[in-house]
């Protein structure tokens with residue numbers, strides 16, 4: 590490095606470098622709890638420096654060292670116990686991999702590369718990255734606390750979701766019927782594990798279920814404004830219609846008997862009336878009956894006449910739209 594030959598003091602060089610490098614934007618990276626996260630360095634070794642000439646290390650926001658590679662040799666004695674055995678350095682892309690990520694690992698990290706020249710260590714590269722840690726909440730699960738009873742349609746449910754991070758925004762329920770979807774807010778009960786720092790959340794819900802409709806209840810965990818987790822539906826089928834008050838058998842029998850009695854009496858009365866009328870002289874009565882019958886048949890004829898134009902109307906419509914076989918047949922009738 591030519592700059593090392595200059596007469597400037599090391600201190601000045603450091604100040605210049607720090608100034609040049611402070612403009613570098615810090616990179617964001619994400620890791621899942623208990624998985625591996627990447628802490629990038631993005632060093633482009635444009636001068637093709639050999640590892641023998643370099644000192645590479647990462648430190649966290651509290652200046653605790655995660656990893657150090659001193660002239661090609663890993664130096665564990667500077668590494669904080671918290672990070673011991675949890676890192677591996679990927680030389681292909683100058684990335685430090687942090688294993689078994691915990692919630693407390695979230696924060697900012699810095700990678701430093703120093704050149705080990707004849708005059709000592711010269712910082713040549715530096716980068717910051719921000720690590721955020723996530724844990725997926727389990728799918729919300731609805732469990733029954735108390736059932737509907739005979740004289741109340743109220744049902745009590747509990748919905749819970751566990752081991753997630755960060756803290757979700759809210760948890761609510763959707764009650765869906767064939768017609769409607771109603772949202773019910775609830776007070777989210779949350780607890781945080783004091784070791785893993787993961788959250789578990791739950792709500793308890795109480796609904797009056799309309800007995801005559803099928804109902805599906807969903808529990809929704811709102812993680813972010815646009816990110817939600819749905820439970821499986823908890824289905825409550827419509828109750829069969831309440832049977833009508835039970836009528837004792839003997840009453841049914843008596844009623845049937847009465848009806849038959851009335852019908853039989855009526856028939857007997859009608860028949861005797863007819864017989865008596867037939868015995869009476871004079872044809873005028875018979876004529877009337879015939880005339881009534883004639884009028885009736887006339888009416889049925891009219892009805893038939895009325896029906897035919899209707900059908901041909903339909904047929905015409907068919908012909909206009911498309912000349913189907915049936916349409917043509919009807920048309921020839923005309």
Ligand SMILES: *[C@@H]1O[C@H](CO)[C@@H](O)[C@H](O)[C@H]1NC(C)=O
Pocket residue numbers: 623785
């Ligand atoms: C972390 O992951 C391992 C398997 O990869 C599993 O055995 C362990 O239970 C997990 N720990 C937690 C706290 O989830």
Ligand SMILES: *[C@@H]1O[C@H](CO)[C@@H](O)[C@H](O)[C@H]1NC(C)=O
Pocket residue numbers: 637639
């Ligand atoms: C970088 O140096 C290595 C040897 O240290 C050499 O093999 C390689 O060709 C060099 N690459 C460039 C781009 O100079």
Ligand SMILES: *[C@@H]1O[C@H](CO)[C@@H](O)[C@H](O)[C@H]1NC(C)=O
Pocket residue numbers: 627629679681682684
């Ligand atoms: C670096 O390379 C490894 C595989 O060699 C890959 O898993 C990792 O995602 C890479 N990281 C970056 C930041 O490109």
Ligand SMILES: *[C@@H]1O[C@H](CO)[C@@H](O)[C@H](O)[C@H]1NC(C)=O
Pocket residue numbers: 621624725
């Ligand atoms: C977490 O959930 C997302 C989808 O929301 C999925 O892509 C990712 O693989 C899950 N991660 C783990 C560790 O389960």
Ligand SMILES: *[C@@H]1O[C@H](CO)[C@@H](O)[C@H](O)[C@H]1NC(C)=O
Pocket residue numbers: 733736737
């Ligand atoms: C709740 O009621 C349903 C029928 O209405 C029954 O199948 C179920 O076993 C009951 N569950 C409990 C916990 O009482």
Ligand SMILES: *[C@@H]1O[C@H](CO)[C@@H](O)[C@H](O)[C@H]1NC(C)=O
Pocket residue numbers: 766768802
């Ligand atoms: C559904 O809607 C129809 C008409 O909009 C209404 O007649 C019916 O009572 C509704 N059913 C329920 C269960 O709300």
Ligand SMILES: *[C@@H]1O[C@H](CO)[C@@H](O)[C@H](O)[C@H]1NC(C)=O
Pocket residue numbers: 783784
């Ligand atoms: C975590 O909580 C448990 C009780 O739930 C308690 O016994 C334990 O001491 C706590 N641990 C820490 C580190 O606070």
Ligand SMILES: *[C@@H]1O[C@H](CO)[C@@H](O)[C@H](O)[C@H]1NC(C)=O
Pocket residue numbers: 747748749778791792793
């Ligand atoms: C729901 O049930 C879980 C597990 O049984 C319990 O820990 C939680 O306190 C309950 N939530 C509410 C709001 O009652």
Ligand SMILES: *[C@@H]1O[C@H](CO)[C@@H](O)[C@H](O)[C@H]1NC(C)=O
Pocket residue numbers: 767801802803826827
């Ligand atoms: C309720 O759902 C069942 C199937 O789960 C269906 O057979 C029944 O017709 C539905 N009843 C109503 C009132 O929609």
